[in-house]
Amino acid sequence: MQRSKLLPLIVACALFMENTDSTVIATSLPVIAKSLGEDPIALKLALTSYLVSLAVFIPISGWMADRFGARTIFRSALCVFMLGSLLCAVSNSLGAFVGARFIQGMGGAMMVPVGRLVILRSVSKSEIVGALAYLTIPALVGPVVGPPLGGFITTYFDWRWIFLINIPIGLVGLVLASLFFEDVREEDVPPLDIRGFLLSSFGFASLMLGLNTGGRHLVPEAVSYACVLGGAAALAAYWFHAQRVPYPVLNLSLFRIPTFRTGVIGGSVFRTGIGAIPFLLPLMLQLGFGLDALQSGLITFVSAAGALIMKTLAKSILTRFGFRRVLTVNAVIGAAFLAASGLFTPTTPHAIILSVLLVGGCFRSLQFTGINALSYADVSNREMSSATSLSGVAQQLSLSIGVTIGAFALESAHVLHGGTTLAAGDFWPAFLIVGLISASSVFWMMQLAPDAGAEVSGHVPVSARKVTAEAIAEQKPLD
Numbered sequence: 001m002q003r004s005k006l007l008p009l010i011v012a013c014a015l016f017m018e019n020t021d022s023t024v025i026a027t028s029l030p031v032i033a034k035s036l037g038e039d040p041i042a043l044k045l046a047l048t049s050y051l052v053s054l055a056v057f058i059p060i061s062g063w064m065a066d067r068f069g070a071r072t073i074f075r076s077a078l079c080v081f082m083l084g085s086l087l088c089a090v091s092n093s094l095g096a097f098v099g100a101r102f103i104q105g106m107g108g109a110m111m112v113p114v115g116r117l118v119i120l121r122s123v124s125k126s127e128i129v130g131a132l133a134y135l136t137i138p139a140l141v142g143p144v145v146g147p148p149l150g151g152f153i154t155t156y157f158d159w160r161w162i163f164l165i166n167i168p169i170g171l172v173g174l175v176l177a178s179l180f181f182e183d184v185r186e187e188d189v190p191p192l193d194i195r196g197f198l199l200s201s202f203g204f205a206s207l208m209l210g211l212n213t214g215g216r217h218l219v220p221e222a223v224s225y226a227c228v229l230g231g232a233a234a235l236a237a238y239w240f241h242a243q244r245v246p247y248p249v250l251n252l253s254l255f256r257i258p259t260f261r262t263g264v265i266g267g268s269v270f271r272t273g274i275g276a277i278p279f280l281l282p283l284m285l286q287l288g289f290g291l292d293a294l295q296s297g298l299i300t301f302v303s304a305a306g307a308l309i310m311k312t313l314a315k316s317i318l319t320r321f322g323f324r325r326v327l328t329v330n331a332v333i334g335a336a337f338l339a340a341s342g343l344f345t346p347t348t349p350h351a352i353i354l355s356v357l358l359v360g361g362c363f364r365s366l367q368f369t370g371i372n373a374l375s376y377a378d379v380s381n382r383e384m385s386s387a388t389s390l391s392g393v394a395q396q397l398s399l400s401i402g403v404t405i406g407a408f409a410l411e412s413a414h415v416l417h418g419g420t421t422l423a424a425g426d427f428w429p430a431f432l433i434v435g436l437i438s439a440s441s442v443f444w445m446m447q448l449a450p451d452a453g454a455e456v457s458g459h460v461p462v463s464a465r466k467v468t469a470e471a472i473a474e475q476k477p478l479d
Contacts, residue, residue, distance in 0.1 A: 007122055010176045011115030014078065017169050018108045021085070024150035024162050031154045038094045046101045051400060053105020055204035058392045059249050061113040062385030063192055069183040070118045073110055078170045078177070081107025085166040113392040120376055120384050121184045128456050129315045129373045148297020155294075186382070190247035197249045199238040204393060207231030211404045250393065251386040254379070259323075259453050263375030264391050266444025268398035270331055270371065273338055273438030274364060275402025280410065280430055281341060288424035289346045302354045306361025314369040315458075322459035323374050324448040327367065331442045334363040339435025342428035377453035402434065409433045 025032070025046065065073045084104030091097040120128065153161050210227030242248035255261045285296035318326055337360030344353055379387045409430035414422055454460065 007119050007180065010173065010180060011112070011119060013169060013173050013176075014074075014081075014111045014115055017166055017173075018081070018111060020149065021104070021162070021166060024153070028150040028154045028159050028162060031159050032097070035159065036092065036094055036097065046098050049098045049102045050105040050108070051208050051396065052205045053102045054109045054396050055208045055393065056201040057106050057109035058113055058396065059200050059204075059389050060192065060197055061110045061392065062117065062387075062389035063189070063249065064110065065114045065117055065184075066186040066385050067189045067192075069185040070114050070121070071177060071181040071183040074114045074118065074181060075174055075177050077107045077110030077114060078173050079107070080104075081111060082167055082170040083107075085163040085170075088163040089160040109392075113388045116392075117385055117388045118181055118184065120388070121381055122182060126456065126458060128376060129318055129369065148294045148301070152294060186385070193245055193247055193249040196238060196241055196245065199234050199241060200250055200393075203231045203234030203238055204397065205231070206234065208397065208400050211400050250390050251383065252390075254383060254387055254390060257378050258447075258449070259374050259377045260379055260387060262444050262448055262452075263371050263377075264394050266327075266441045267368075267371035267375065268394045269444060270334070270367060270438045270441035271395060271398040272402040272405065273335060273434040273436075275399035276406030276430070276434040277338065277341075279403045280406050280427060280434070283410070283422065284341075284344070284424065284427040287422045288427055289344075299350065299353060300357065303357045303361030303364070306358045306363075307365035310362040310365035310369070314366050317366060318370060318373070319458040322450065323370060323377075323453045323457055324445065324450055327370050327374070327445040327448070328442055330363055330367050330370070331445055332439055334360065334367050335435045335439035335441075337363060338438055339432050342431025342435075346424055373456050374448075374453050377456040402437075405437065406430050406434050 061073070081104055084100050084102075084107055087100035087103060088097060091100055150162060153159065206227045208231070210224045210229075210231060238250070239252065242250065242252050255264070281300050282296050285291045285299060289296075291299075337356060340356055340360070344356075375391055376384065376387060410422070410426060413429040414426045417423070417426055451459075
């Protein structure tokens, strides 16, 4: 198998393990809570602790890969994730379980950004789109596979197997990484920005903790608000700090690169709306339409099939039309299919639901592939580790915000409708709002130059083709 395909598939295994694990646990919380003798609401702290751990350790993942070698850190991250999984499986108390999830998050924070860094440093610019197309699949498959898998395991086996199945997957990843990963590293690594690390860690951790506990009664509302404000203040302090140090832990100067700025910021806006899907869609199918977890999971899984289909077409589409046209038009189409999910009713034929989710999965996959490739199109190898860290933090934050906005919109609609329990009619406002948020990313995509990322996409704008044709006709060399 070609290296440009093999490496992404190895990293994709780690990404699939991480994403599936994160969504599986949500379905299984009631059973786990009963086993540990805890209230299910209290057990949601396990979800929050994982997100906090990601936010804390992603910023230094790139520095550690540069300092100790990407292969070394990737394999270490797999080991830490497996250790956290094993500790989750043997936990007998809430404190132990939350701590184990935090350890899992430490591994997850290093696994994916460092794996992506290995890919970006190991393939040519022209192969980036194809390589990242393989990497986007588990990001789309994991959230839809997780709920039915969690329901199946907890119904027919023991919930502890949710975490034990990570062990063989991780061992396979260790072997493959040892065989095929190069231990790429930088020769001259600057010292770690400890003050910046502390500010960014506290800022992102507090902000995500506040966002993920707000309105869910995990902690008093005042604590959630304080976390959000304190996190925002720490991040503002980090911004000023980053202007005054030569090697900040998160290099904000990368936003001066137009393609990186659009890919990360515009991509985060699009991803915010999409991030609400794993939260809203299963709830609508189960609470609104009366399906069980396995039935709803089998319906939502079809969007993953759409992602698989688009994997083979993304490179050709980007080569034909270029980043600017594809990401601008596709942002609107993908957002429209997201909002269309709010039009489903309990009487909507499953064939229509499946069709909408299938086609929507295609367009979302194309957008993610394009955004990821565009972000690194003009980033040098020297800056690649900083770029992957900054992009990884932005992704986690946008997904967290997406769930928060979706939950707030759903709760608001429910209160306005005055029902005692969630009903099918409560969901369409939430889908409309998150769809509009994703669609607003088009304003960022429109700012791209017609030839943005041409080296990566292989697209030659019409104006450039005309100049080339005229030069050939006149037999003049191009400047």
